[in-house]
Amino acid sequence: MDEKSTTPTRIYPSTPLEQPVLPNEQQQALLPPAPPTYTQATGAAPTTTGQNTSHVVVITPGAPLVYGPAPVDIQCPYCHNYTRTRLRFRPTSRTHLIALLLCLFQLYCFVCLPYCIGSCMNTAHYCGMCDRYLGTYVRE
Template sequence: MSKDGSTLEAPPAYAGISPAVSAPPLSNEDVPKLDDMNVKSEGNQKEEIIVITSTTHLKHKSTNVICPYCLTNVKTKIKHKSNSKTHLYGFLLCLIGGIICCTIPYCLPQCQTTNHYCPNCKTFLGCYPAAP
């Protein structure tokens, strides 16, 4: 019912468009169990599945971490990359202090995003955003 008391009707169907069809719901029987999967093991040994989660907080500086891909303890390789805040700070400094001052944010790592990489496998591990 609408505010004035009249009943609302469904909008007219569009020509040439078929109604959406949804997939049937999955039940617990449809999901394969670990026991049903072909897991190779020797004798009575059970294989373990290890999930590595990272709680390391990356910073502007290189950080010691265990790489989740190559599983080695490494000191991250960092690369600083300009972002929209860097460009905004440069523009504002150009308006305030002239053309010379606009290069300051590009020289300060605190105004840029710091990307961390594993030096062994070269995998991206995460980033530390620029200061607000």
């Protein structure tokens, strides 16, 4: 007989290909990498002058939103939702003056008319989601 045919052939390796991993190491491998430090991100070495420095953060609001007689699409500063404002009309002294003039001209049927027309009153804007007051459009 041939010598090659008598020696058994190994199909599997003698040592396992996978190496055992501890549970703690496995958990560390699944976590995302830590973010870079400030010096790594900026590429500059930190400067230490030995003085206590304080950081001041200045928050500048965007352009002020001018409310008009119609509803406006905004991001509410209170609930931070994008929504359309709700309108509520408030009578002004001009509204009362028009009603008084209609009364003086004995047009009693039309006295309530200035209180029904939105163009005779100021427009108050409220958030459509949280219903908080946002601003007023004053008629001139």
